[in-house]
Amino acid sequence: MHAVKATNKRMSKEQWLAYGLLIPTLLIFALFMFWPFVYTIYLSFFDWNMVKPTKEFVGFQNYIDVLSDPNTYKVFGNTFLYIVLLLIINCSIPYVFAFILDLVLKRYKNFYKGAMFLPSVISLVVGSILFTWILNPVSGPVAIILDWFGVEMPIWSKMDGWVIVVLSLITSWKVFGYNFIVLYASINGISREIIEAAKLDRVPLWKIFFHIVLPMSGATGIYVLIITIVQGLQYVFTPIKVITQGGPNYASANAIYHAYHEAFVLYRTGHSAALSILTMAIFITLLILEFKFVERGVHYEN
């Protein structure tokens, strides 16, 4: 009886402490995230452009408009294509690279680590302007070199598919190194004994990767997975805006760019709000799935 009371008391003290620790975050979030979010839900039921004196209530019309617009599906398709490409280039490949650097390579380690990280410090705006030059299909250095071999460079910025691949590569150029370093550190932190033992037993490399390294660096792996998805959604925005403005005919627009386009180019706040809410709904669903299935398989100490 006494003991239960004591834990209860401790519980409530702990509760207060927990809320106390969360307050700074919650304050900032409430002001700068939650309230705009709620406001956006509200706006998604109105026809408005943020400046007109009157807003007109339209019910679900914005959602109906957005869902019946074929461009919406095109844009969501593009969004997932971006994410898939980035997951391959920015999550899987760095994972393998980090593993190889840690286990296979002995020399030039520091050089590799340093050099790969360099592009990470550069902004995507700079990256986008740079690649507009480097990849100019007529006058850029890459086009000139291809020309020596008689290859004509495709006009990638005006071609469906190509444009997404190139914009993904530009984004990857910036983020690759960071993901690589974070994954390398995590793999490097795995106890050497297990790996050495496996090596002595002549376990093939791919098995070491899948059975030992992947599960034991899972916590970091999930972090990289999540930020890669965020990159595919949020960061791709900059090269899209600088290089293609979503063109040709929405072939390079992703969900975030399209929401921006609706809100600040066409000034259809209601459409933009509805689109944003739908985008968030999709990604939050994915997040729930991640929590339910992926995280379960991860190796945590407790």
Next chain:
Amino acid sequence: MKTSRFKSIPWHIVFMVTIVILIFPIIFAIGMSFKPLEDAYNNTINFLPIHPTLENYLTFFDSMDVLKITSNTFIIASVVTFFKVITSFLAAYAFVFLEFKGKNTLYFLLISMIFIPFSITMIPNYLVISDLGLSDSIWGVILPQLADAVGIFLLRQSMKTIPTSLIEVARLDNLGHARIMKDIVLPLVKPAITSTGIWFFILSWNEYVWPVLILKTVDNYTLPLALQMYISSEGGTNFTVAMAVAVITMIIPLTLYLMFQKYIIGTFTSSGIK
């Protein structure tokens, strides 16, 4: 062990090729920043300057107070990073080591904000900042950025790998939460703090969409904003000056990284976490 050395050669080649691809644009940018614009147009393939010039840098230094702008950028990025790390650390600690009502819902709510499009937050945030009288001030740029879901996420991931038994023992020893945080958790999650810290710093250093909206006078500009002054769709982009600004912009984060690379990697690897 001879076989393993043999096996490593193709991998060395793969790494070298990757690095050439990753580094070439940087060398290209640096080369261009020392070229006259005319040369940049007419001799793109030869990315090393034949007639090196400081003209582009001088143009930039002449038209703006570069030291002021750099220090603005530095203050914004440092303050943002510092507070983001603290708020994320405190929140993550609560989520991992404390029990309270609504914990999972709250965590989920916070994390889902990772996916919020900035087109949602832009105008409402501007209204708040403007009401607080902080428009055209670097504090207006800083304020909305003081907490971050990605940070909470990563630090929680990292704290979850700490054995609960460790914390329980400490609790039995009557150690307060403040001591546990400082003496047990903090050292163990240092690598995670370092990697989020770097992430935040770079992100904030290069941010321009939000500062464009808030900052008006040139003296309050940040480096990425200064870059925007040389980009114009109608008048054309002054590529070489833009590259000079880009080089100046990358110098500080790059030097910081190169100087502390050993320490950063060291923190990652020396931690006792498995």
Next chain:
Amino acid sequence: MKSFLKLFSLISLAFVLTACGNSSDSTDKDSSSKGEKTVIEYWHVNAETQGGKTVEELVKAFNEQSETTEVVAKYNPDMYKGLMQNLQAEAAAGKSPAVVQVGWSFLDYFSNNFSYISPQEVIDQHFKDDSTFIKDNFLENVMDLAKNSEGTQVGIPYSLSTPVLYINRSLLKEAGLNENGPQTWQEVQEFSKVIKEKTGKHGFYMQEPADNWATQALLESNGARMLTDGKATFASKDGIEAYQLLADMINKDKTALHLPWDQGVQSFIDGNVAMAYTTIARRSQIQQNVKFDVAAVKSPAWEGKEVRLPAGGAMLAITAQEEKQQKSAWEFMKYLYSVESMAKWTEGTGYVPPRKDVAEAENGLKAYLEENEMMKAAVEQMDGVVPWTSFPGDAGLQAEQLLLDTRDEILGGKVSVDEGLKSTEEEINQLLK
């Protein structure tokens, strides 16, 4: 670890100190000047490559001579679209700058949604002496550019540009063509073929920004009209014929390039494309960087037809809400429209002066124009200038976007010109209803 922290805090300290030092300076300045002068904001889009320095000089010179007004200039990246975005946020916060540059394609959107005051009204209220300033100094057809679709005078034209044809004389010579360039669009097509054949280079590039400015010049010069009585009419026979020529050059002849704007101009400058159809505002970029014999010639016409060139650039509008600010706004604008300021503006930006007499005046551009052959083409073709069509109503910007989407489809060879233009016209008319 310790050395890391030490060094880091040292650097931070250094920066904070410089920042504080500087900021205390600036507050001193503010408080001393704010006492008597009205401070107003002037929003512009002029990057350093597009007259940014001139804006700075003009504002500085104005502030030095004015006893009543202090102007603070704010640069808005991403052109008139970027400015409009920032203005939207500012308006939502219940504030507004005093003077803004409004791009022509935003004329209707701006006048429908933001509160502004016509300059003439401010003049009539406070500046009796200036009551005929606008009438005396601006041509009527130029002032018409700043009227919205209801005929209200929203602002005063400030930056005027027209599309010209830049030609690479050296390449034309090499191909054995007339060095003075083509006069008609049919000739442009012919020239391009010859260039491709003889030199292996590309013949032609027409600018492709996120607007339909150049398209309008091409179509309307052939007799088509973007808009007739509030309805889209660009898919007429003439319109389709004109667009077909461009599409053919890209897809059939393969003599023209289909590239984003910056890349296209880059390819002209380095000699890969012989002719580029783009704004006179690019003059200084092109002139300063080419290594061949370059010239700018007047916009090509269609055989036997008159050219119609949409005006590019912007007007100045007054968005100040308080009387005091409005007064200051006009004082500043009047300064900007003086012959000397206009001349400086043209020299710094390459825009054509909207005001009468500037081109000929001794204290204006006389000497400058004599030296700058390339500006001549733009000044000479000013009588062919018409307003840049901005589609009316709330859906105007969306209509503009639809036409843009079709450009990608047509020039990408995905739909025929006929089908693309007709279906877009229909869609736009649905929207505008």
